[in-house]
Amino acid sequence: NIYDIAVIGGDGIGPEVVEAEIAVLEATGLAWNFSSYEAGDDCLASRGQALPQATLDGALAAQAVIFGAAGVSAADVILRLRAELGTFVNLRPSVAYKGVNCLHPQTDMMIVRENTECLYAGIEAQLTPEVVTATRVITSQASTRIVNYALEWARQAGGKKVTAVHKANVLRKTDGHFLQCCRAAARQFPDVPYEEALVDSVAMRMAMRPEEFQVIVTTNLFGDILSDLAAGLIGGLGMCPSANLGQAHALFEPVHGTAPDIAGQGKANPSAAILCGAMLLRHLGQEQWAARVEKAVADCVADGQATSDLGGKLRTMEMARAVIDRL
Amino acid sequence: NIYDIAVIGGDGIGPEVVEAEIAVLEATGLAWNFSSYEAGDDCLASRGQALPQATLDGALAAQAVIFGAAGVSAADVILRLRAELGTFVNLRPSVAYKGVNCLHPQTDMMIVRENTECLYAGIEAQLTPEVVTATRVITSQASTRIVNYALEWARQAGGKKVTAVHKANVLRKTDGHFLQCCRAAARQFPDVPYEEALVDSVAMRMAMRPEEFQVIVTTNLFGDILSDLAAGLIGGLGMCPSANLGQAHALFEPVHGTAPDIAGQGKANPSAAILCGAMLLRHLGQEQWAARVEKAVADCVADGQATSDLGGKLRTMEMARAVIDRL
Ligand SMILES: CC(C)[C@H](C(=O)O)[C@@H](O)C(=O)O
Ligand SMILES: CC(C)[C@H](C(=O)O)[C@@H](O)C(=O)O
Numbered sequence: 001n002i003y004d005i006a007v008i009g010g011d012g013i014g015p016e017v018v019e020a021e022i023a024v025l026e027a028t029g030l031a032w033n034f035s036s037y038e039a040g041d042d043c044l045a046s047r048g049q050a051l052p053q054a055t056l057d058g059a060l061a062a063q064a065v066i067f068g069a070a071g072v073s074a075a076d077v078i079l080r081l082r083a084e085l086g087t088f089v090n091l092r093p094s095v096a097y098k099g100v101n102c103l104h105p106q107t108d109m110m111i112v113r114e115n116t117e118c119l120y121a122g123i124e125a126q127l128t129p130e131v132v133t134a135t136r137v138i139t140s141q142a143s144t145r146i147v148n149y150a151l152e153w154a155r156q157a158g159g160k161k162v163t164a165v166h167k168a169n170v171l172r173k174t175d176g177h178f179l180q181c182c183r184a185a186a187r188q189f190p191d192v193p194y195e196e197a198l199v200d201s202v203a204m205r206m207a208m209r210p211e212e213f214q215v216i217v218t219t220n221l222f223g224d225i226l227s228d229l230a231a232g233l234i235g236g237l238g239m240c241p242s243a244n245l246g247q248a249h250a251l252f253e254p255v256h257g258t259a260p261d262i263a264g265q266g267k268a269n270p271s272a273a274i275l276c277g278a279m280l281l282r283h284l285g286q287e288q289w290a291a292r293v294e295k296a297v298a299d300c301v302a303d304g305q306a307t308s309d310l311g312g313k314l315r316t317m318e319m320a321r322a323v324i325d326r327l
Numbered sequence: 328n329i330y331d332i333a334v335i336g337g338d339g340i341g342p343e344v345v346e347a348e349i350a351v352l353e354a355t356g357l358a359w360n361f362s363s364y365e366a367g368d369d370c371l372a373s374r375g376q377a378l379p380q381a382t383l384d385g386a387l388a389a390q391a392v393i394f395g396a397a398g399v400s401a402a403d404v405i406l407r408l409r410a411e412l413g414t415f416v417n418l419r420p421s422v423a424y425k426g427v428n429c430l431h432p433q434t435d436m437m438i439v440r441e442n443t444e445c446l447y448a449g450i451e452a453q454l455t456p457e458v459v460t461a462t463r464v465i466t467s468q469a470s471t472r473i474v475n476y477a478l479e480w481a482r483q484a485g486g487k488k489v490t491a492v493h494k495a496n497v498l499r500k501t502d503g504h505f506l507q508c509c510r511a512a513a514r515q516f517p518d519v520p521y522e523e524a525l526v527d528s529v530a531m532r533m534a535m536r537p538e539e540f541q542v543i544v545t546t547n548l549f550g551d552i553l554s555d556l557a558a559g560l561i562g563g564l565g566m567c568p569s570a571n572l573g574q575a576h577a578l579f580e581p582v583h584g585t586a587p588d589i590a591g592q593g594k595a596n597p598s599a600a601i602l603c604g605a606m607l608l609r610h611l612g613q614e615q616w617a618a619r620v621e622k623a624v625a626d627c628v629a630d631g632q633a634t635s636d637l638g639g640k641l642r643t644m645e646m647a648r649a650v651i652d653r654l
Contacts, residue, residue, distance in 0.1 A: 075496040103430060103534065110651035124500035130467040132504040140457040167548070169402040170517065171450035177459040200555035202557065207430065207534055207559025221494070225552060232534025 004063035010040040012258025012267035014068020020270030020320035021277040027324040039069035050076040056110040067253040087244035090115040098302040102235035107210040113223025120220045124146035138174040143181035150217035151189040161193040165218035205234035241275035252276035266315045269307040296326035329358040331387035337367040339585025340595035341395020347597030347647035348604040354651040368398035377403040394580040412572035417442040421557035424610040425629040429562035434537040439477035440550025447547045463500040470508035477544035478516040492545035507531035568602035579603035593642045598636040
């Protein structure tokens with residue numbers, strides 16, 4: 001059984017952190033077949049397209065995709081990939097790691113972000129020179145699918161609490177509909193604690209008491225904002241992987257960007273990418289390896305065997321090797 | 328010169344904190360004429376309307392409105408008032424006070440929230456039983472007006488930096504248009520530092536380094552979320568006033584809600600309401616009184632002459648009197 005993985009390093013530190021991720025995946029001794037593809041700003045400059053057809057075909061043909069980062073063309077690349085791969089879930093863990101300077105050491109939450117609709121539907125119109133609109137789309141199908149995923153995830157995690165985040169006091173019809181779908185789904189999971197909360201209030205409470213949240217399920221744009229906020233609580237994006245999951249495809253990307261200021265210097269923190277590797281391993285059914293990789297990263301960080309942004313002295317691939325040594 | 332002020336106490340702790348606010352305003356010795364009006368859940372129960380016509384007429388006739396809080400009918404009351412009064416600016420300061428337990432003691436920012444459009448336009452449609460939409464409306468007029476207000480405010484404050492917050496990488500047309508309006512306005516204020524930032528990144532950076540932001544100008548919904556987040560950084564909503572300002576009208580409301588758990592017990596923290604009083608004084612051109620009230624509140628809080636939520640022992644009206652004693 002060989003795992004066929006498409007690799008899209010992208011721009012800036014993307015290729016560097018993905019190299020570290022691959023090294024860790026290789027170290028499991030599982031059989032991998034990695035195929036590299038281009039995308040992003042450099043690709044746009046050299047080939048005239050930020051996301052060439054060959055890359056899309058490669059991503060669609062592979063069992064899963066690992067992604068690095070894309071520059072100013074990020075939206076063209078990642079939104080298109082999410083759409084073409086039909087990855088309707090965006091799974092974004094925020095975990096405070098010992099050894100990382102952070103505001104809220106007790107943070108441990110999973111944000112389950114809807115990944116296909118809301119204001120990301122791409123429906124915008126310039127009605128007059130002075131008036132422009134965007135259409136927020138909320139459907140039963142996408143809402144039910146995402147909340148079912150969150151509830152199932154919470155159940156598997158031992159009955160964690162699910163908080164459906166919305167703004168139904170203003171968005172009465174769209175978020176009202178989202179909440180109806182959430183409630184109907186929650187009734188099928190009587191063993192999973194379920195609550196609802198307004199997005200503004202959640203933003204405030206996350207800043208003050210993030211331990212109040214375990215699993216957050218929400219629409220696309222709120223999920224975008226809240227997941228970055230959650231990253232802020234644990235010291236930034238350095239430890240934030242994410243998984244885009246669908247029926248047939250999966251794409252794993254660190255939440256961070258291309259960090260152009262340190263690109264090409266071998267100093268980038270590979271933790272988020274390596275944690276993406278752990279999410280990939282879990283997705284492939286290799287739960288034990290996933291847990292081992294996660295523990296190895298956590299132990300490295302706790303011991304200061306880390307890159308300079310985490311207060312350590314290691315370079316990107318040195319940190320990858322430190323993780324591998326602990327597997 | 329008598330200031331005619333409409334008073335809408337509303338529900339829960341609303342009437343209590345507004346009573347404290349009025350006591351402080353009276354203590355300035357300026358000439359006031361306060362007229363009380365009903366609105367909110369209790370009003371809905373007793374009169375069948377959350378916002379009766381008499382209240383609306385009173386608010387429109389007054390020179391300014393001071394508002395307490397409304398319960399589950401909050402959106403019906405406050406969104407309608409904002410619309411009828413034409414208050415296109417929602418001015419939301421977040422300041423860390425000495426003596427308040429908070430995450431980021433260096434926080435001092437002003438969020439200038441657009442108050443009339445965006446997803447608050449109220450345009451929603453159930454297209455099919457399964458598909459519901461909301462329309463985000465961005466206009467030149469509202470965008471230009473709000474960013475001009477923010478730039479002027481920043482200039483008056485001695486040339487503070489203005490950050491326009493958007494999601495133009497996804498909302499290309501709507502937030503693209505908002506940014507065009509921002510840039511055109513910023514060119515008229517060459518003395519005011521101006522930058523742009525993505526809303527997700529701002530949420531993260533606010534959680535980590537709020538001192539990076541001085542004046543934020545943004546569309547309605549992002550302003551709603553970010554202002555609550557900013558409140559979270561300074562210990563919660565207890566010290567957060569806000570001003571809804573328009574061409575002809577002004578309404579001042581604490582950002583907090585009705586706090587039903589402590590309503591009617593005389594324990595509510597009146598600081599946000601009293602700080603609303605300071606914003607009202609400034610609006611009326613009484614800058615010196617505004618500054619004195621703000622300093623008195625800050626000194627009380629720093630000295631522990633405060634309500635129990637702030638670690639003090641005072642009751643609502645006792646704290647109001649402590650503020651008055653320092654004027
Ligand atoms: C690059 C951008 C389009 C993307 C998003 O908004 O989803 C990013 O912010 C993210 O969260 O993955
Ligand atoms: C009550 C609600 C409609 C309101 C809003 O969303 O504007 C509130 O959250 C606020 O920020 O004043």
